[in-house]
Amino acid sequence: MRTTLIAGNWKMNGSRGRTRELIRAIIAGLPQSRGYEVVVCPSFVFLADAAGALEGSGVGLGAQNVCDQDQGAYTGEIAGDMLVELGCRWAIVGHSERRHLYGETNTLVASRFVAAQRHGLTPIFCVGEKLEERESGATEAILDEQLHAVFEQQGAQAFRSAIIAYEPVWAIGTGRTATAEQAQAAHAHIRGRVAEHDARAAAELQILYGGSVKPENARSLFAQPDVDGGLIGGASLQAQDFLAICHAGGPQ
């Protein structure tokens, strides 16, 4: 039985005060005992503040990326050890904004995935196709390439300790959500591919959906058999919306 996970990707938003305030509001609105996991991923520079504010809450802390290297002359990068020291247990890798705005390749993303695991962080590995790729029927081929890069570097058991987030690029920040059926089809494809390498990992793997998840559509997405929660962008910046999405991850 897979636990539902709701993760907030705060992207490049907020301030120290806003980070603490948002965390306070989220903690206050979550039930003490809940059947789902909640993780927030603030900007790197607010991780220390966030870790303090989250203490004892049961809400997890994740980073928005991690360097593929362990230390040294990599200006502007953040090593896995540094994130662990700040209290992170998850790291997003391969977000479409990293891939498409900053040119991160499948190979680099896979190296970041490997580095996250090397440091004991659980990678939240983002995959997804662009609109033209979906329209030309290439969705599954794109997902396969993105997954293949990780198998190539980390081997058949790569997904024993990992999370995948399916985020169709055309649904991110656009208000255009994948239908529950589209999400389910992509998630089932991803799980099937992982199962070809490692059936146990595939059965236990949390596959999150991301892309314009809102309180209004969260429940139908999370009700799909292969959708194990969400990676939430814009709606995670408003405590009430994020909490409503979290509640949608609870018992139906």
Ligand code: 13P
């Ligand atoms: P939105 O929820 O704003 O579409 O962003 C999704 C996302 O990119 C999460 O990583």
